Structure formats: structure tokens, C-alpha cells
Amino acid sequence: VQDLLGYGAKHGLPVQGMDLVVAGDVPQGAGLSSSASLMVAIGTLFAALPGYDQLTPIDIALAAQRAENEFVGTKCGNMDQISSACGKEGHALMIDCRSLEVQPVPIPEGAAIMIFHSHVERGLVDSEYNTRREQCEAAARHFGVPALRDIDMAVLEQRGAELDPMTLRRARHVVTENERVLAASIALAAGDLARMGQLMAASHASMRDDFEITVPLIDQLVEIVKATIGDRGGVRMTGGGFGGCVVALVPEDLVETTETAVERDYRGPKGQLSTIYVCRAAAGAGTIAE
Numbered sequence: 001v002q003d004l005l006g007y008g009a010k011h012g013l014p015v016q017g018m019d020l021v022v023a024g025d026v027p028q029g030a031g032l033s034s035s036a037s038l039m040v041a042i043g044t045l046f047a048a049l050p051g052y053d054q055l056t057p058i059d060i061a062l063a064a065q066r067a068e069n070e071f072v073g074t075k076c077g078n079m080d081q082i083s084s085a086c087g088k089e090g091h092a093l094m095i096d097c098r099s100l101e102v103q104p105v106p107i108p109e110g111a112a113i114m115i116f117h118s119h120v121e122r123g124l125v126d127s128e129y130n131t132r133r134e135q136c137e138a139a140a141r142h143f144g145v146p147a148l149r150d151i152d153m154a155v156l157e158q159r160g161a162e163l164d165p166m167t168l169r170r171a172r173h174v175v176t177e178n179e180r181v182l183a184a185s186i187a188l189a190a191g192d193l194a195r196m197g198q199l200m201a202a203s204h205a206s207m208r209d210d211f212e213i214t215v216p217l218i219d220q221l222v223e224i225v226k227a228t229i230g231d232r233g234g235v236r237m238t239g240g241g242f243g244g245c246v247v248a249l250v251p252e253d254l255v256e257t258t259e260t261a262v263e264r265d266y267r268g269p270k271g272q273l274s275t276i277y278v279c280r281a282a283a284g285a286g287t288i289a290e
Contacts, residue, residue: 001042003071004063013051020045027275030117031239035072036080037285039064044085044285057085057284058100075133087284094185098149107281108191111233112252114259116225117275119268120217120243129240132170132211139163139171148174173210177203193233196249200234201226213241221246221266221274228261229254 005015020042026034043060046052055063061081068076082095082102091104107113140148142163143155148171156175160168180199187195204222208214218237225235225248235248250258259276266274 001039003067004039004042004046013046027117029122029244031122031237031241031244032115033080033084033239035068036064036076037084039067040081040084040285044287048287058082058102060285061085073130075130083284085284087282089283090281092185092188092281094181098147103185105185105188107249108188108193110252111193112250112255113279113281114225114248114250114255115238115277115279116221116246116248116262116266117277118217118221118243118245118266119270119272119274120215121269122240122243128213128242132213135167135170136174139167142167149178151175153179169210169212173206176206176210193249193251194231197226197229197231197234200236200249204236207237207241211241213237215241215243217266217269218243218246221262224262224265225250225258228258 001020022038024034024038026032026037028034040060043055043063044057047055047060061078061084064081064085065076065078068074068081078097078100079095082097082100083093086093086102088104091106094103094105095101136148140146140150143151143159145151153172153175156168156172160172163171180203184196184199187193187199204214204219208219214237222235222237225246229235229248229250232254233248233250235246238245238247248258255278259278262274262276268274
């Protein structure tokens with residue numbers, strides 16, 4: 001919040017004292033972007049004040065990202081902030097993080113979004129997130145490109161041996177994940193939950209084996225959900241890794257069965273049941289009418 005106020009001052013926007021009340025039910029430290037949502041909510045509040053009305057949702061998202069990067073010290077991208085600022089009811093967002101183009105993609109009818117909190121504390125996430133970022137930037141520099149989005153698997157297959165094995169694994173995750181995101185936008189738009197299941201399974205395997213950011217209890221939670229929904233939906237870890245939450249796209253008629261399976265078969269590190277949220281894709285941050 002302090003950094004957002006500083007951003008306003010640097011850009012000639014009026015900064016005065018104010019009384020704020022912050023309340024929320026997004027669990028902190030669970031990989032559900034609680035910090036991004038807080039910053040975007042505060043930025044949206046500013047945009048409703050005199051002198052700030054020229055701020056767009058993208059402006060707010062980028063200011064929130066800057067607060068994470070420069071004030072907190074986490075080298076995050078802008079996906080979480082743009083999602084919180086630009087969300088559309090009933091849709092996922094296809095985000096180009098370079099051009100900042102946002103394309104809504106409809107969530108299929110009859111599909112529920114389920115979140116499963118593992119209750120594994122993410123003690124390494126900040127330092128390891130920054131390390132992964134540095135490893136990927138090193139790989140991009142090696143190939144002479146601004147970012148790994150500028151190469152494809154053909155390049156990695158031809159020149160991957162030039163990288164050390166760890167850096168190659170990190171780069172392979174990012175390159176293949178970009179390809180999966182493009183494929184997922186097509187599958188979602190077509191309502192193809194079976195294809196989404198394949199893509200989400202491949203994504204989780206890549207996070208586990210190439211990016212190395214999952215932990216055994218997260219992997220177990222993914223397997224429990226996958227065994228329940230089969231090829232009718234998808235499941236993967238979400239967030240920065242090393243604990244936190246699992247996200248699943250589940251047919252509505254399997255929601256109760258999936259809840260029952262997780263309650264029966266999963267226990268957290270201290271014997272906790274998973275906290276389960278059945279969600280919908282909501283609109284981005286906005287003012288609340290009286």
C-alpha cells in the first residue's frame with residue numbers, strides 16, 4: 001500500500017491521508033495471489049478518487065506488480081495482478097504478458113473450479129521463485145532472446161546440450177508451458193474438458209520434474225483428485241510452488257464425489273483435512289454499490 005501511494009506521488013497524482021479497512025477471506029501464503037488481489041483492490045480504490053480516474057485496470061495491475069518487485073522484493077510477473085484487475089465473469093483470461101493484451105476465454109458450462117488447500121506452508125517460495133526467474137533469464141540470455149517465449153522446443157532440442165542440465169530443465173518447463181497455455185485456450189473455448197485434463201496433467205508433471213516446485217503432499221493431492229475425475233476434467237498445482245493449493249476443473253456432477261475422496265484420503269502435514277473451495281470465475285476488482 002505504501003508503494004502504491006508512492007507511485008501516485010511520483011506520477012503527480014494527489015496523495016492525502018485516508019482511513020482504510022481491509023478484510024478478506026483469501027488464505028494468505030497459499031498460492032492464491034492474496035497479495036496481488038490486495039494491491040489491485042487498493043489500486044481500484046484509488047482509481048475511484050478524484051485525480052486518479054485516468055488509471056486503467058492495466059495501470060493498476062502494473063503498479064501492483066511494481067510494488068511486489070520493488071518494495072517486497074519478489075520478482076513476480078504480472079499475470080496475477082492482471083487477472084485480479086481485468087477478470088470477466090464466467091471466463092478465464094488469455095494474457096499476453098508482453099503486449100498486455102487480455103482475451104477472455106469462456107469457462108465451459110457445467111464445469112466447476114475447485115481449490116484444495118494442502119496446508120503445506122510455502123517456506124521456500126520467495127527465494128526459490130526468484131532463483132527460478134534468474135535461471136530462466138540466464139537461459140534466455142544464452143539463446144540471445146529477450147525471454148524464453150521467443151524460442152520453441154525445436155531450438156531446445158537442437159541446442160539444449162549447450163545448457164547445464166538444471167537450466168535446461170527450467171527452460172523446458174517454460175517453453176512447454178507456454179505451448180500448453182495456447183492449447184488450453186483453444187480447449188476451453190471448445191468446452192473440451194478431456195483435453196484440458198491432459199494439458200493440466202502435463203503442466204503438473206513439468207512443474208514437478210523440470211521446474212521442481214512441487215512437494216510430495218501436493219503431488220498426492222493431485223493424484224487423489226485425478227483418480228476421482230478421470231479424463232472428465234483436469235488438476236494441477238497452482239501458485240509459486242512448495243506447498244499451497246491445487247486447482248481443478250471438475251464437472252459439476254463430480255464435485256461432491258471429489259470432495260468426499262479428498263476428505264477421505266488426504267491429510268496435511270499436521271493431520272489437517274484439505275480446505276476445499278468450490279468457485280466460479282468472477283469479474284475483476286470493482287467498487288461495491290451501496
